[in-house]
Amino acid sequence: MAALTLDSVSLTYPGDEHPAVTDLSLTIKEGEFMAVVGPSGCGKSSTIGLLAGLTAPTSGRIYLNGLPIRGPGPDRAIVFQDYSLFPWMTALDNIVFALKESGRASGLSAEQEAHHLLSMVGLSSVRSKYPGELSGGMRQRVAIARAFALDAPVYLMDEPFGAVDAKNRVSLQELLLQLWVGAGKKKTVFLVTHDIDEALYLADHIAVFTPGPGRIKKIIEVPFPRPRRRFLLVQDPLYTGLRNEILSLLQQEILEELLEVEGGSGI
Numbered sequence: 001m002a003a004l005t006l007d008s009v010s011l012t013y014p015g016d017e018h019p020a021v022t023d024l025s026l027t028i029k030e031g032e033f034m035a036v037v038g039p040s041g042c043g044k045s046s047t048i049g050l051l052a053g054l055t056a057p058t059s060g061r062i063y064l065n066g067l068p069i070r071g072p073g074p075d076r077a078i079v080f081q082d083y084s085l086f087p088w089m090t091a092l093d094n095i096v097f098a099l100k101e102s103g104r105a106s107g108l109s110a111e112q113e114a115h116h117l118l119s120m121v122g123l124s125s126v127r128s129k130y131p132g133e134l135s136g137g138m139r140q141r142v143a144i145a146r147a148f149a150l151d152a153p154v155y156l157m158d159e160p161f162g163a164v165d166a167k168n169r170v171s172l173q174e175l176l177l178q179l180w181v182g183a184g185k186k187k188t189v190f191l192v193t194h195d196i197d198e199a200l201y202l203a204d205h206i207a208v209f210t211p212g213p214g215r216i217k218k219i220i221e222v223p224f225p226r227p228r229r230r231f232l233l234v235q236d237p238l239y240t241g242l243r244n245e246i247l248s249l250l251q252q253e254i255l256e257e258l259l260e261v262e263g264g265s266g267i
């Protein structure tokens with residue numbers, strides 16, 4: 001079953017001359033991991049805003065489980081790059097708060113569940129620290145634990161690992177896969193990333209967006225069975241082929257844009 005459907009969706013922000021995205025049609029099945037790559041300004045975050053129900057499309061329709069999306073809801077959790085933790089709450093309390101707010105747990109059981117989630121992200125020892133006392137990578141771990149405390153069926157993630165270093169990024173990717181599969185039903189994930197390797201490692205499908213205006217150039221199926229082994233994957237000629245294909249789709253667009261600026265000469 002399709003969890004999320006974009007049907008010929010376009011969005012022009014009020015006062016803007018050009019659309020941010022145009023004629024987007026995309027289906028993300030229940031439990032599917034979809035990654036989105038594309039250059040800056042091609043409408044990836046705008047698409048997250050549309051799926052989250054924070055922005056209404058100018059035209060076209062967006063559905064969640066077959067029903068039109070009319071606004072934000074607890075069925076879709078959003079993770080941004082900038083952690084968005086409450087600075088006045090400890091790591092543990094940030095998660096307890098999410099559990100209570102979503103009605104998933106209360107009292108002692110919320111505390112126990114929050115301890116469990118913090119230990120899953122390897123942060124039990126810093127449970128009493130405030131976000132300002134944690135490193136960027138730690139803050140993002142707490143933010144992910146808090147998002148998964150909501151146990152939403154759909155996760156909309158906008159460059160969630162953009163601000164963390166390479167080592168933390170790898171462990172956060174592993175954590176995300178662990179949480180995606182979860183204890184029972186797989187979540188539906190829509191992940192925006194600038195990192196082609198991240199998309200190839202994590203996703204079932206990759207939507208390649210291109211700008212001017214933002215649209216989907218191609219949807220690529222990632223055929224590698226799971227669990228994937230990072231180091232074996234990068235040696236696979238199929239992996240290299242897909243990586244090159246995505247790069248050339250993106251570069252082609254940049255070259256076309258440059259040719260337009262240059263009046264078709266010199267490149």
Ligand SMILES: Nc1ncnc2c1ncn2[C@@H]1O[C@H](COP(=O)(O)OP(=O)(O)OP(=O)(O)O)[C@@H](O)[C@H]1O
Pocket residue numbers: 013014016019020038039040041042043044045046047214
């Ligand atoms: N709130 C807004 N109001 C007006 N225009 C906006 C708004 N948000 C985004 N835009 C415009 O929409 C276009 C797409 O922006 P968007 O942030 O969706 O791109 P993106 O692909 O996520 O970029 P990046 O990779 O840099 O985050 C840009 O031209 C941007 O200026």
